[in-house]
Amino acid sequence: MQAFRSSAQRATQDMRVVFPQTPCQRNDHLSALFRADIWLKREDLSPVRSYKLRGAFNAMRKVEQASMFVCASAGNHAQGMAYMCRHFGVPGVVFMPVTTPQQKIDKTRIFGGEFIEIRLVGDYFDATLGEAQAFCARVGGHFLAPFDDRDVIEGQASVAVEIEAQMDALPDRIVLPVGGGGLAAGIRSYFGDEVALTFVEPEGGKSFAAAIEAGGPVTLNKVDNFVDGAAVARIGAAPWEVLKDTPRGDILAAPENRICTTILDMLNVEGIVLEPAGALAVDALKDIADEIVGTRVVCITSGGNFDFERLPDVKERAQRYAGLKKYLILRLPQRPGALHEFLDVLGPEDDITRFEYLKKSARNFGSVLIGIETKQAGNFDALFRRLDDTGFVYRDTTDDQILAEFLI
Structure with missing residues (x-):
């Protein structure tokens, strides 16, 4: 120790x-x-x-000979290596998934400047990693792992030293x-x-x-x-x-x-x-x-x-966790005044943030996706009681991940 x-x-x-x-x-x-x-x-x-530049610095300074450094990353590790490539004046190639946000690509390029090349390969990280490792082996470069490296671990320990x-x-x-x-x-x-x-x-x-x-x-x-x-x-x-x-x-x-x-x-x-x-x-x-x-x-x-x-x-995620926002699928009668009756059920702190018919062709009822925000989580208990008392049929889909992917 x-x-x-x-x-x-x-x-x-x-x-x-x-x-x-x-x-x-x-x-x-x-x-x-x-x-x-x-x-x-x-x-x-x-x-x-x-903190990723710490491990990158420590690992890179210990490499005596390397034609270039190579990494696969869509974020902080890429930026840390790019920054250190510029500091040490050594070339580096950063492999990123094709789906990487442009903001992260641009920041990595800014940190590395003329010393790095960015290659966008693969839709998912596993494919990106495989391409990076294969390339590194072909050119005889040094692959800089984001965490599975003892010198990287030693570099990250500088957080504890400070x-x-x-x-x-x-x-x-x-x-x-x-x-x-x-x-x-x-x-x-x-x-x-x-x-x-x-x-x-x-x-x-x-x-x-x-x-x-x-x-x-x-x-x-x-x-x-x-x-x-x-x-x-x-x-x-x-x-x-x-x-x-x-x-x-x-x-x-x-x-x-x-x-x-x-x-x-x-x-x-x-x-x-x-x-x-x-x-x-x-x-x-x-x-x-x-x-x-x-x-x-x-x-x-x-x-x-x-x-x-x-x-x-x-x-959105924070509101849903705090119980301040929910999504309902409401079975709304297809007759004049039905929507007005629903609006009357809402409380003074309830606000509709989304209203979308999912099925308009039914003769008697239509399915409606409704997003509702409120100021206190307990307001939803009162809203559900009023909906039940007035006979509205609804389903709370807030935590249904499969439906959320399609509807929300």
């Missing part, structure tokens, strides 16, 4: 030539909300708005996100058992928890990619060796829709822009609220590469 600590400290010192340490700030809003001393390690304020230097005493707990496990393994390797660690995965990508339960890394059959910075189907082999004795109770899963409420809260209250993976640690405070009262907690906000085109979807 001491050897790792020393090497991580040296790596951190060397990084200062490239970029300054990120702030570790006490957050008054969260501290009051959870009755604890809450600090944020602001990796969203790094030059590439995530936390230790920035605080007057070690925190009681650090809450951090887990995707492939590079950051988690780095923090764990540096602090050992000195600080309690709480690991957070997205509900739709619990590869770490699955590995603990199975006794080794397993590949998830399905992954929800909404939390794209941490939705990984299989935890890395190198991180697993560090993390394999983690108690199952130290691993939490954050629901994707609840994460959206945290993103909006941090944006509206604090003016802090977090991507879904960057909000994981803050969101998980809700699950450990009773345990952390009166303690000092550091949450690692791991990234802020948020595409604001996603904001309407984030708001």
Whole structure:
């Protein structure tokens, strides 16, 4: 452990030539909300708005000879490698899925400048990764893995080095996100058992928890990619060796829709822009609220590469999680006055945000998709009672994922 600590400290010192340490700030809003001393390690304020440039720097500086660096990524890892290619003055090729948003492509190109080439290959990441690895083998390049690399893990440990230097005493707990496990393994390797660690995965990508339960890394059959910075189907082999004795109770899963409420809260209250993976640690405070009262907690906000085109979807998910928005399929009688009768059932705080006939040809009844927003979740209970009392037939489809894909 001491050897790792020393090497991580040296790596951190060397990084200062490239970029300054990120702030570790006490957050008054969260501290009051959870009755604890809450600090944020602001990796969203790094030059590439995530911690990924740390591992890229450390791994790339240790490669003595490479014709070029190659990676496959649709986001933060690509930007981190591109930034370091420009710093070291070495060529790099970044493979991205064809479906990568233009904003991420443009940012990667800006960070790498003339030193990188971007290739858009494959509709899904697995195809992109395969093409990247095959290309790397053909040209004799160095493939830079996003997390399954001991030098990358050592680089990510610089987050822990900075936390230790920035605080007057070690925190009681650090809450951090887990995707492939590079950051988690780095923090764990540096602090050992000195600080309690709480690991957070997205509900739709619990590869770490699955590995603990199975006794080794397993590949998830399905992954929800909404939390794209941490939705990984299989935890890395190198991180697993560090993390394999983690108690199952130290691993939490954050629901994707609840994460959206945290993103909006941090944006509206604090003016802090977090991507879904960057909000994981803050969101998980809700699950450990009773345990952390009166303690000092550091949450690692791991990234802020948020595409604001996603904001309407984030708001929608947050409202649905909070019970403030629902979608109903209403069986509406095909006669004059029926719609007026329905409108009379709505409460003073209920607002129709969508109204669409799904079936207009029926002689007696028509199916209508209705989206309703309200100001208090309890308003829907009262609305449903009034609908039942007046004889309207309806179905709440808010949580029906299959119908939502087709209708919403």
